Amino acid sequence: MLSRTATGLYWMARYLERAENIARVLDVTNRLSLMPVRGSHNNELRVPLNLTNTSELYWSVSDALAMPQLFSFFALDDRNPSSIFNCWQAAWNNAHAVRGSLSSEVWESINSSWIELRKIRRRGVGSGGADAFFDWVKERCHLFRGAMFGTLMRGDAMNFIRLGTLLERADCTARLLDAYQYLSDADDDTVREYYRLDTLLRSVSAREAYHSIYKQQLAAEGVNEMLILREESPRSLRSCVEDIAGLLEQIGSSGEDRPRYLISVLHAQLRFSSKESVLDRGLHAWLSAFLGELAALSDSIHHTYLEAK
Incomplete structure (x- = not known):
């Protein structure tokens, strides 16, 4: 292509x-x-x-x-x-x-x-x-x-469409989590916190999925785990990264293939991380690092596959 x-x-x-x-x-x-x-x-x-x-x-x-x-x-x-x-x-x-x-x-x-x-x-x-x-x-x-x-045929056209979709989705999910973490830090009212968590799940169409997985009242720890580490959630960071890794394997490349290297590292981090390790580092710091790695991946994809703009 x-x-x-x-x-x-x-x-x-x-x-x-x-x-x-x-x-x-x-x-x-x-x-x-x-x-x-x-x-x-x-x-x-x-x-x-x-x-x-x-x-x-x-x-x-x-x-x-x-x-x-x-x-x-x-x-x-x-x-x-x-x-x-x-x-x-x-x-x-x-x-x-x-x-x-x-x-x-x-x-x-x-x-x-x-x-x-x-x-x-x-x-x-x-x-x-x-x-x-x-x-x-x-x-x-x-x-x-x-x-x-x-x-669409299952080929490069669909692969690049899905690649763009998933990169944008992962970026948005990470930014949303960071924004709502900021709101929680600025206001610790439990009623408002519950309502914020509910609307956050609504924003990613994951409200029903949360209750299906956790079968408990909303809690920030569960919401963060679901939208970062749970592969069942289609808008979670892990789900997006896993799908991106699979797409880049299908697209392939001749010569140096830095995008596949970067996505492999990012995939391993998400696959073997726990909610405790994410929280110990600090959610804002973890998400900032993730967004930086995602930006590096996006730049590498541009350099390797796409037309310079």
């Missing part, structure tokens, strides 16, 4: 996964914003800004930190490179460039969603329609993945 084609497929998938992740983060931020605010600051509303490093840009276009402004900024504002609108536009551009490597169903799922999203942007989304909009974004991303698994 040409590196140009691999690049288009990889980034198409990353941007679609990013759009879904932003919708999930906004959804739970909206839920958290309904809790009574302590003091003069609502740290929950800062989560999407911290995850995307867009605080400076946000304050340049808005004069207040409130859910309606956050929704407008992250949903349909073309001035924000992390908005759902811009992510989908970038995904569509990449998909259009590699149209010949996609099935008609996969292309139609992206193209029809892009057309509908532009219509939504023109007519606007009222505050009452925010929940419906979040559900629409998630459903359209599920439709894309369903079409991909159901119609």
